[in-house]
Amino acid sequence: MSFKKFHLLNYLFFFLFLSCSLLTGSDSKVNRDKRASIYYSHGTSKLILKDYTNALKFLLKAQSLKPNDAKILNNLAMTYYFKKDFKKSQENFLKALRIDPQNSDARNNLASLYFKMGHLKKAENEYKKVQENLIYPHQYRVNYNLALIYLKRNEVKNAFEHLKSSIAGKKDYCPAKYLLGDLYFSQKLYKLAYKNFLEASKGTCYLEPAPHFKQALSLEKLGKVKEALKKYELIIDKFPNSNFEKLAKKKSQKIRRPTFLKGSKLFKKENKKDNLNALKLFESLEGQKNTELMTTSPRF
Structure with missing residues (x-):
């Protein structure tokens, strides 16, 4: 074999070796990405199902394979949030935003974390x-969350404006309608309050007792006692073993009492106590607002 042919064969061998090496490396990256995608999908599914322990397990595996993926980091940060590890949650949201400053899901969630x-x-x-x-697409949530901030500062006018913007952005967004009803109720605008509480009890919020209870309170304020009684009975029937059921039972019993008893000092004292219990219940619900409004990145 001539030197020239030998040199050519060596060159071809080297070229084939290099090509195979590059191909193997490429396959390895493709495989890592595929595995990361599978873990990410599983983790996001668990996050949506509120199985935060398994969500964390899968999302950490996804992150180990793709450490600079903003979507993975967003959902991982959310998982830490629901696991009450706010420090790690913040770290991952900020990292996601450094990688992708246009990731509005991560920014919206970071804002919710700051609110919390x-x-x-x-x-x-x-x-x-x-x-x-x-x-x-989730600007209606952003407006709702801004309304919560303004209410914390007692800036009622700003809160009104953002709640109306929230509803304009998504007409069936019941949390905004419920909060708007609360504002109208506090302003003694009971007709408008009732209208918004009624809207807030539709769709995904139908299974929430609070809007139904607030409807009954509004009806009582409007002097529509029979309608209020029907609403209390609905709460007793639909939400057994809840705090709202207990309050609804007391309210309905008082409506049924003979008229001459309703002016008694004892009745007024009991009514004041029940209203205080209702207020405490609603205050506990206030503390839960915004915690469920974080946005997952899509599973795929």
Whole structure:
């Protein structure tokens, strides 16, 4: 074999070896990406099902394979949020935004985390940045969350405006209608309050007792006692063993009492106590607002 042929064969062998090496490396990356996608999908499914322990397990595996994927980091941060590890949650949201500053899901969620931590100014700033993204589909949630911030500051006018914007963005978004009903109720505008509480009890919120109970309270304020009684009976029937059922039973019993007893001091004292219990119940619900409004990145 001539030197020239030998040199040519060596060159071909080297070329084939290099090609195979590159192909193997490419396959390895493809396989990692596929595995990451599978773990990410499983983790997101578990997150939606509120199985946060398994969500964390799968999403950590996904992150180990694709450490700089903003969608994985967003859902991982959410999982830490629901696991009450706010420090790691914040770290992962911020990392997701460093990788993809246009990730409005992550920014919206970071704002919700700041809200939860009591950093209202930071939360407001992040929500306003999300509002700059005109194609972001969850602006109705952003407006709702801004309304919560303004209510914390007792800026009722701003809260009204953002709640109306929230409803304009998604007409069947019942949390905004419920909160708007609350505002009208506090202003003693009971007709408008009832209308919004009625709307808030439809769709996905139908199985929530609070809007139904607030409807009954509004009806009582409007002097529509028989209608209020029917609503209390519905609560007793539809929401057994709940705190609202207990309050509804007491309210309905008082409506049925003879008229001459309703002016007694004992009746007024009991009514005041029940109203206080109702207020405490609603205050406990206030503390839960916004915690379920975080947005997962899509599974695929």
